[in-house]
Amino acid sequence: MDGNGRWAKKRLLPRVAGHAQGFERVRNIIEICLDRSIEYVTLFAFSSENWRRPQEEVSRLMGLFVMALESEVSRMHRNGVCLHVVGDLSRFDERLRDLIAEGEQRTRNNQRLTLTICANYGGRWDILNAVNNWRRDNPAAVEVDEQALAPYLSMSYAPEPDLFIRTGGEQRISNFLLWQLAYAELYFTDTLWPDFDAEKLDLAIASFRKRERRFGRTSEQLLER
């Protein structure tokens, strides 16, 4: 969800106003995804590197996360949304961690849409965390393979993403779901996150539908299947 700061700057507003507008867009996009019967949505809300931002911005973002959890969990529950928050949550304050745990607990049986918020998340952290936890459970083992490691990754409850969308014009993955994106289709748009509306999402989905997903096979093999 890149581009909140630039959206604000264009309007001579402080960066945090861009994040507030970004949050409105999150609510809107989740509704559109529910409407489109999309079953899994994963949002990169705060990376391990975002702590380097000015203290004022970090603390306003934390306030926004608290407010979002306080105001949105009931609505999510009514709409059949199952909430997960993944990342190293140990650095967040207790109030935020409690709200996350309550939100996850309350919505855990919902099945219409699984919403994952990545917070203090990094793809490399996820892989290293999985390896370390696997090793803890298998102290005598020498090597780990993909199948053994997969259950230890933070999003083991979800299928791997089909489509990755980055707003805001940069064309990189920036330490998002490094393992899970191995076969995802990548879509980059100059649209700033607060401007990413239903029409823009539909353009991304239309682009995805035109792609041939071969997973290592040839086009001829796909036709034979």
Ligand code: FPP
């Ligand atoms: C990147 O834009 C955005 C963030 C670091 C924060 C994302 C947060 C939200 C969309 C609001 C709250 C979300 C939830 C899930 C409650 P940027 O600041 O890097 O923008 P810039 O590149 O234009 O400066």
